[in-house]
Amino acid sequence: MRVITHHTPDAMLAAYAAGNLPYAFAVVVASHVSLCEQCRAALEAHQMIGGVVLEETGAVGVSAALKDDILAQLDAPFTPEPVFERTGAYPGPVMEALKGRPIRWKTLGMGVRQDILSADRNGSVRLLYIPPGQAVPDHGHNGVELTLVLQGSFQDETGRFGVGDLEVADEALEHTPIAVEGEACICLAATDGSLKFRALMPRLLQPIFRI
Amino acid sequence: MIAVRDTRDRSAFVKLFDHFAPRLKGFVMRSGVSSHQAEEIVQDVMLTIWRRASTFDPHRAQVSAWIYQIARNRQIDIARKENRPMPEELKEEPGSASDASQILGVEQESVYLKQALAKLAPEQREMIEKAYLGELTHQEISAQTGLALGTVKSRIRLGLERLKHELKDLKP
Numbered sequence: 001m002r003v004i005t006h007h008t009p010d011a012m013l014a015a016y017a018a019g020n021l022p023y024a025f026a027v028v029v030a031s032h033v034s035l036c037e038q039c040r041a042a043l044e045a046h047q048m049i050g051g052v053v054l055e056e057t058g059a060v061g062v063s064a065a066l067k068d069d070i071l072a073q074l075d076a077p078f079t080p081e082p083v084f085e086r087t088g089a090y091p092g093p094v095m096e097a098l099k100g101r102p103i104r105w106k107t108l109g110m111g112v113r114q115d116i117l118s119a120d121r122n123g124s125v126r127l128l129y130i131p132p133g134q135a136v137p138d139h140g141h142n143g144v145e146l147t148l149v150l151q152g153s154f155q156d157e158t159g160r161f162g163v164g165d166l167e168v169a170d171e172a173l174e175h176t177p178i179a180v181e182g183e184a185c186i187c188l189a190a191t192d193g194s195l196k197f198r199a200l201m202p203r204l205l206q207p208i209f210r211i
Numbered sequence: 212m213i214a215v216r217d218t219r220d221r222s223a224f225v226k227l228f229d230h231f232a233p234r235l236k237g238f239v240m241r242s243g244v245s246s247h248q249a250e251e252i253v254q255d256v257m258l259t260i261w262r263r264a265s266t267f268d269p270h271r272a273q274v275s276a277w278i279y280q281i282a283r284n285r286q287i288d289i290a291r292k293e294n295r296p297m298p299e300e301l302k303e304e305p306g307s308a309s310d311a312s313q314i315l316g317v318e319q320e321s322v323y324l325k326q327a328l329a330k331l332a333p334e335q336r337e338m339i340e341k342a343y344l345g346e347l348t349h350q351e352i353s354a355q356t357g358l359a360l361g362t363v364k365s366r367i368r369l370g371l372e373r374l375k376h377e378l379k380d381l382k383p
């Protein structure tokens with residue numbers, strides 16, 4: 001397996017452990033950790049710090065009935081949480097976000113396709129399919145944007161991103177990612193701002209030869 | 212916890228409850244929920260611990276770290292009525308034996324970590340607590356706890372390095 005060189009920023013892993021990332025970002029971070037041993041170990045370090053905070057937060061006495069209530073339920077039947085397995089290029093958390101449905105690619109023009117997994121006012125997460133050599137559509141992110149490569153690779157002003165690599169772009173970054181020749185590039189992309197599609201079509205129609 | 216996982220030992224589970232339930236309640240109440248609501252969450256977390264015990268791996272996590280993640284996820288899932296995305300579980304290679312030094316390493320790390328946290332200035336420590344209680348966004352964590360978090364995390368790495376040395380010294 002190739003060596004992953006672009007990782008989840010540490011503060012983002014801490015916020016993920018604390019459950020304080022928007023859902024769209026959490027899907028991307030969970031997917032990256034599924035592919036990346038280094039970030040899994042870093043996440044475990046954050047969980048360990050969380051465990052110490054839990055241990056050392058002041059205890060508050062629980063009511064006498066609580067223990068009995070819980071013990072009485074140990075044998076109760078329950079439905080185990082479904083486990084979503086990695087399928088081809090798609091890690092478990094992507095399969096979970098698809099909720100069992102197949103991928104439904106919608107054409108955006110120039111051979112670029114997308115499937116929106118989730119979108120609300122806290123952000124959106126989608127799969128993007130970019131044909132080899134094609135520029136990644138500029139969807140005008142106005143917050144932080146995370147892009148995780150699941151297949152193929154892309155290249156922009158900041159470097160080359162292959163399978164498992166995570167790019168973190170803030171609004172200050174002006175970049176034009178282009179899918180590298182060869183295999184089509186499939187990415188999992190999330191933003192924490194609202195959707196902005198107006199810029200998409202005109203931009204796609206422009207010939208882009210910037211690299 | 213191992214007895215809960217491997218033999219579904221109820222008395223071991225009661226011990227786990229006696230230790231963690233009051234801490235979980237205090238932890239959950241820090242985010243401002245009532246005592247009653249907190250107990251509902253504690254109940255949910257304790258049952259989740261029982262039901263997901265098979266996923267606990269002492270090679271990778273301390274019991275408190277594993278419970279911390281379950282508690283945060285359940286608390287948020289209940290509040291937002293959604294499922295937090297979780298990474299794929301690591302699959303154990305068939306026939307792989309338990310590695311005592313690795314388990315010891317995880318234990319040691321948490322000792323060093325507690326020491327590192329205890330040495331922080333009170334306001335730094337408070338920031339760390341806020342971060343892991345889910346009160347800070349990732350931008351706030353990076354702006355406000357960067358230095359303290361770095362110090363604490365370097366202790367974890369240091370701990371493992373030191374342990375490697377100690378084990379090496381023990382070898383004939």
Ligand SMILES: [Zn+2]
Binds near residue numbers: 032037038039
């Ligand atoms: Zn990584």
